[in-house]
Amino acid sequence: MSDTTLDFTDRVAVITGAAGGIGGALADLLARSGAHLVLADLDEAAVRARATSLSGQYPGRAIGVQLNAADAASIDELIELARREFGRIDFLVPSAGIYPESLVADTDDELWRRVQSINLDGVFMLIKRAIPLMPAGSAIVNLTSVAGHRGSMGHAHYAASKGGLIAFTRTLALELGPQGIRVNAVSPGIIDTAMTASARAAKGDEWIAATPLRRDGTPEEISATIAFLLSNAASFVHGEVLHVNGGLFMAG
């Protein structure tokens, strides 16, 4: 019988976007549950502060490092750091992302490319480089979005990147399953983080009215779902995209 607890003692997790709402909440949860962490973000001061704070509170080690998730050389440095410090990666959660607002008619090629380069290309580059360090029993959770299933007015670049991530997640699950690496994705609805602050200010009431639970989600609710998918409790969950949106997607 396999162990189905959420105990992450001495497991090694790499989280990008770890200065942000969801990545930060996940870092807190995994640290509380005994994991060692490599936390990466463009915002170096914030990610280092989070790592220092977690290292001071919990037994696991937490290292904070600057990362440009769209840059191959920066990703190489992150992977080399994980290899040097821990020798392996048990859990990989690419949570770095951007969510600009722009109608297709107003989107220039550069903005389109920037969104894909962080939200989609960056995830490919990170996972590809991490795979050699991931043993059997390790797990990847990608962050897609309800926008990737449904589209999102004013966010075609973002929706396309997240839709691409769904297809990428499923394909990775086919390719990595035989070597014992599980791959899943979480697809959040509207979550109360800095990413959605301006959109929530403009459309928040409308979104809440469309959400059967009649509220936004919290980063902790997303990180709890990610932790479940990383854990042995989800040991036979593979190639899935788990909706966490208070019923928004189902309600249509």
Ligand SMILES: NC(=O)c1ccc[n+]([C@@H]2O[C@H](COP(=O)([O-])OP(=O)(O)OC[C@H]3O[C@@H](n4cnc5c(N)ncnc54)[C@H](O)[C@@H]3O)[C@@H](O)[C@H]2O)c1
């Ligand atoms: N908040 C939501 O409602 C929501 C909904 C669906 C999906 N998501 C996804 O969840 C993930 C986390 O979002 P969040 O809500 O925590 O957002 P957030 O803005 O709080 O955090 C995102 C983090 O990514 C970092 N980042 C941005 N560009 C980067 C780059 N080039 N290199 C490295 N780091 C970079 C930012 O500094 C920030 O700390 C994202 O992939 C997002 O698309 C969020």
